[in-house]
Amino acid sequence: MTDLWGLFLSAAFVDNMPLILFLGLCTFLALSKRTEAALGLGVAMTGVLGITVPLNHLIYSAVLAPGAWAWAGMPELDLSYLALIAFIGVIAAAVQVLEMILDRFFPQVHAAFGVFLPLLTVQCAILAGSLFMVERSYTLAESAVFGLGSGVGFAVAVVLLGAIRSRLAYADLPAGLRGLGIAFILAGLMSLGFASFAQMAATS
Amino acid sequence: MAGQSQYWRVLTEPLIRQNPVTLQILGICSALAVTTTLATALTMSVSLTVVLTLAAGLISTIRRHIPETIRLIVQIVIVASLVIVIDQILQAYFAEISRALSVYVGLITTNCLVLGRTEAYARHHTPLPAMVDAFGNGLGYSLVLIIIGGLRELFGKGELFGQEVLPLAEAGGWFTPLSLMLLAPSAFFLLGLLVWAVRVWRPDQAEAREHVPPGEMEAAE
Numbered sequence: 001m002t003d004l005w006g007l008f009l010s011a012a013f014v015d016n017m018p019l020i021l022f023l024g025l026c027t028f029l030a031l032s033k034r035t036e037a038a039l040g041l042g043v044a045m046t047g048v049l050g051i052t053v054p055l056n057h058l059i060y061s062a063v064l065a066p067g068a069w070a071w072a073g074m075p076e077l078d079l080s081y082l083a084l085i086a087f088i089g090v091i092a093a094a095v096q097v098l099e100m101i102l103d104r105f106f107p108q109v110h111a112a113f114g115v116f117l118p119l120l121t122v123q124c125a126i127l128a129g130s131l132f133m134v135e136r137s138y139t140l141a142e143s144a145v146f147g148l149g150s151g152v153g154f155a156v157a158v159v160l161l162g163a164i165r166s167r168l169a170y171a172d173l174p175a176g177l178r179g180l181g182i183a184f185i186l187a188g189l190m191s192l193g194f195a196s197f198a199q200m201a202a203t204s
Numbered sequence: 205m206a207g208q209s210q211y212w213r214v215l216t217e218p219l220i221r222q223n224p225v226t227l228q229i230l231g232i233c234s235a236l237a238v239t240t241t242l243a244t245a246l247t248m249s250v251s252l253t254v255v256l257t258l259a260a261g262l263i264s265t266i267r268r269h270i271p272e273t274i275r276l277i278v279q280i281v282i283v284a285s286l287v288i289v290i291d292q293i294l295q296a297y298f299a300e301i302s303r304a305l306s307v308y309v310g311l312i313t314t315n316c317l318v319l320g321r322t323e324a325y326a327r328h329h330t331p332l333p334a335m336v337d338a339f340g341n342g343l344g345y346s347l348v349l350i351i352i353g354g355l356r357e358l359f360g361k362g363e364l365f366g367q368e369v370l371p372l373a374e375a376g377g378w379f380t381p382l383s384l385m386l387l388a389p390s391a392f393f394l395l396g397l398l399v400w401a402v403r404v405w406r407p408d409q410a411e412a413r414e415h416v417p418p419g420e421m422e423a424a425e
Contacts, residue, residue: 019388020388021237021388022232022233022236022237022388022391023233023237023311024233025232025233025236026229026230026231026232026233026316029229029232030229081288081291081292082288084284084287084288084291084310084313085281085284085285085288088280088281088284088313088314092277092280121276121280122276122280122314122316122319123314124233124311124314124315125233126314127310127311127313127314128307128311131307131310131311132307135306135307174400174404175403175407176399176400176401176402176403176404176407177396177399177400177403180226180229180396180399181396181397181399181400181403182396183396184392184393184395184396184399185392185393185396185397187392187396188389188390188391188392188393188396189389191388191389191392192389195387195388195389
C-alpha cells in the first residue's frame with residue numbers, strides 16, 4: 001500500500017510530466033494563459049491518463065508482450081513492436097468514448113472541458129504514460145496509480161503556471177519576451193522548484 | 205527559374221522566420237528532453253526530419269483518397285508506422301543512443317510538429333512542395349535542437365560529441381562544469397532566452413501586449 005502511495009507521489013512530483021520530463025509541453029504552454037482553462041485541461045488529463053494507462057497495460061500484457069500467445073501454441077511470437085500503433089489506437093478510442101459518455105450523462109462537465117478532450121489524443125504526455133508503463137514494467141495496479149499520479153502532477157503544474165501567467169498579463173515585459181519567452185522562463189523556475197522534490201525523495 | 209525560387213522560399217522560410225519551435229510552439233516536448241548532449245539532439249533531429257519528410261510525402265500522395273472525417277486517424281497511423289521503422293533501425297544500429305533517447309523516439313508519433321505540418325500543408329499540396337516544406341521545418345527544428353544541445357553539453361560537461369573542448373578544472377584545466385546545465389530547468393531557460401534573442405532580432409515576431417497600461421494609452425492619443 002505504501003509502495004503505491006510512494007509511486008503516486010513520485011509520478012506526481014518527482015517525475016512531474018511537463019516540468020521534469022518535458023512531456024505535453026505544447027498544450028501545457030498553449031492553454032495556461034487562464035487559470036480556468038488550465039484547470040479544465042488538468043482534470044481532463046488526469047481522467048484520460050488514469051483510464052488509458054491501465055487499459056494499455058491490459059492490452060499489452062494480453063496481446064502484445066513477448067510470449068503472450070503461448071497459450072495458442074506460439075510462445076516465440078513477439079508483437080511488442082506494434083505497441084506504438086496499438087497504444088495510439090486505444091488512446092484515440094478511449095478519448096472518443098469518454099467524450100461521448102460525458103456528453104450523454106454529464107453535459108455540464110462536458111461543456112466545461114470537452115474542448116480539450118479531442119486534443120488529448122495527440123498529447124505526448126498521454127502516450128508517454130503508456131510507454132513508460134511498458135519500459136518500467138509496472139503491474140496493473142501500479143500502472144493505474146502511475147497514470148493518476150502523472151495526471152495530478154500535470155494538473156498541479158498547469159494550474160500554477162496559469163495563475164502566474166494571468167498575473168503577468170499586466171506586467172511590463174520587454175517586447176521580445178512577451179508570451180512564449182516568459183512562459184519558458186517561468187516554467188524553468190517552476191522546474192527548479194520541482195527539482196527539489198527529487199532531493200527530498202533521494203534523502204528520505 | 206520561378207519554380208525553383210519558390211521551393212527555395214518554402215525551404216528556408218521555416219528556418220528562422222517561421223521557425224516551428226520558437227514561433228509556432230510546435231514539437232517542444234522532444235526539443236527539450238533530448239538536448240542534454242549534442243549526439244542525442246542530432247539523432248533526434250535526423251529521425252524527426254526523416255519521419256516528417258516521408259510522412260508529408262505519403263500523405264500528400266494519397267491526399268485525395270483520405271476521407272475527410274477519418275483523416276486524423278489515417279495520418280497518425282502513417283506517422284506511427286514510420287516511427288516504428290525508425291525506432292527499430294535505431295535499436296539495431298545505435299543501441300546506446302536509442303537507450304538514451306528512451307521513450308522520446310516513440311513520442312515523435314504525437315509530436316505536434318509532424319501532425320501540424322501534414323494537417324496544415326501536406327493535405328493541400330502536391331508531394332514535392334509538401335516534402336520540401338516538411339524538410340524545411342525539420343531543419344528549423346534541428347537548428348534549435350542543435351543550438352540548445354550544443355550549449356548544454358559544452359557548459360554542462362565541457363565536451364562536444366563526447367570530445368573534451370574546455371579543459372576541466374579536475375583534470376588541471378580551468379573550466380568548472382555547470383551541472384545545472386544538465387538538469388531540466390536549464391533547457392527551459394535556454395529556450396526562453398533563445399526565443400527572446402530571435403524576437404529582439406526580428407521584432408515582428410513579438411506577441412501583442414494583452415493589456416496596455418493607462419499612462420501609455422493617453423500618450424498614444
